[in-house]
Amino acid sequence: MNYSNATSSKPMQGSGGTKNATWLMTLLLMLSLTSGCVSVRYENANDLIKAHPDGFHDAVHASPEAEEFVRECLYTIVELEEKLEGL
Numbered sequence: 486m487n488y489s490n491a492t493s494s495k496p497m498q499g500s501g502g503t504k505n506a507t508w509l510m511t512l513l514l515m516l517s518l519t520s521g522c523v524s525v526r527y528e529n530a531n532d533l534i535k536a537h538p539d540g541f542h543d544a545v546h547a548s549p550e551a552e553e554f555v556r557e558c559l560y561t562i563v564e565l566e567e568k569l570e571g572l
Contacts, residue, residue: 527566530559 534541545552 525570527569529566530562533562534559 541555544555
């Protein structure tokens with residue numbers, strides 16, 4: 486296929502020129518729609534802390550074990566979110 490006319494402002498001439506231009510435009514549209522322009526960011530750990538600041542404070546300060554448990558839970562949430570974002 487000859488794409489030399491694809492960047493020209495003149496319409497493509499010759500056999501199948503319009504068909505090729507239509508095909509190329511469709512291809513470019515599909516590539517732009519599937520190029521990953523939209524990304525999802527998860528911030529559930531941060532949202533939970535913001536939604537329940539007193540509960541978070543109480544949970545962290547209840548005991549050293551509670552602090553470690555909360556930390557491990559938040560790290561797990563963040564790791565899982567990063568895996569989801571990479572899909």
